[in-house]
Amino acid sequence: GAGVSQTPSNKVTEKGKYVELRCDPISGHTALYWYRQSLGQGPEFLIYFQGTGAADDSGLPNDRFFAVRPEGSVSTLKIQRTERGDSAVYLCASSLQGASTYNEQFFGPGTRLTVL
Amino acid sequence: LAKTTQPISMDSYEGQEVNITCSHNNIATNDYITWYQQFPSQGPRFIIQGYKTKVTNEVASLFIPADRKSSTLSLPRVSLSDTAVYYCLVGSNNAGNMLTFGGGTRLMVKP
Numbered sequence: 707g708a709g710v711s712q713t714p715s716n717k718v719t720e721k722g723k724y725v726e727l728r729c730d731p732i733s734g735h736t737a738l739y740w741y742r743q744s745l746g747q748g749p750e751f752l753i754y755f756q757g758t759g760a761a762d763d764s765g766l767p768n769d770r771f772f773a774v775r776p777e778g779s780v781s782t783l784k785i786q787r788t789e790r791g792d793s794a795v796y797l798c799a800s801s802l803q804g805a806s807t808y809n810e811q812f813f814g815p816g817t818r819l820t821v822l
Numbered sequence: 823l824a825k826t827t828q829p830i831s832m833d834s835y836e837g838q839e840v841n842i843t844c845s846h847n848n849i850a851t852n853d854y855i856t857w858y859q860q861f862p863s864q865g866p867r868f869i870i871q872g873y874k875t876k877v878t879n880e881v882a883s884l885f886i887p888a889d890r891k892s893s894t895l896s897l898p899r900v901s902l903s904d905t906a907v908y909y910c911l912v913g914s915n916n917a918g919n920m921l922t923f924g925g926g927t928r929l930m931v932k933p
Contacts, residue, residue, distance in 0.1 A: 710865070739920060748909055748923030749866065762920065797865050799921075811921060813865025 708732065710814035712798050718820045719788055727783040727817045731800030738781050739811060740773055741797040749797050755781060756803070788821045795819070826910045831928040840897040842927050844910030847891045855886060855893045858909045860926070866909060870895070905931045
């Protein structure tokens with residue numbers, strides 16, 4: 707079956723530009739997460755959606771970052787006025803809440819964002 | 823959230839058993855111990871989870887002592903394809919619980 711997909715796989719942009727990163731979760735998964743991974747480090751939590759609403763956005767670093775999930779499926783992470791420090795791999799994960807004894811998250815391959 | 827400490831890197835050879843130990847001294851009563859594996863250019867992948875004693879699946883075994891302040895991931899007879907970063911995570915299984923990753927252990931399997 708199809709896993710979590712993310713587009714684009716790579717994105718190169720210039721400092722100050724706006725970017726959108728897309729995540730298609732596994733069909734039927736109600737929970738969706740965004741993480742950011744810098745080189746040599748583990749993923750860092752950004753935001754969590756349960757359905758259409760952002761249940762926890764405590765990981766967003768500042769107000770340049772915003773994410774939406776309007777229909778409870780696809781999600782878009784939006785970064786305004788990009789900075790070189792935003793360069794990282796952005797990972798999306800989804801999970802099926804309440805279906806098992808553990809909250810296994812299924813990750814996509816990530817979008818590698820490079821800000822020049 | 824309980825903090826985890828694990829080796830930065832480990833080397834092994836094909837066919838050997840690899841044991842990666844993780845320390846989590848401040849683990850809470852309702853916390854589970856979960857291990858994820860990450861290959862280059864891929865997202866992390868769930869390997870195994872346990873609460874106490876021993877858990878085994880087709881990929882690995884997880885050993886958790888009675889005090890639960892540490893855990894050991896055991897990979898039997900590793901192959902070159904097991905070269906990856908292995909993350910130990912500790913947290914509850916409440917709905918919506920985000921995963922808190924540390925730096926992980928970079929395992930290099932050599933021929």
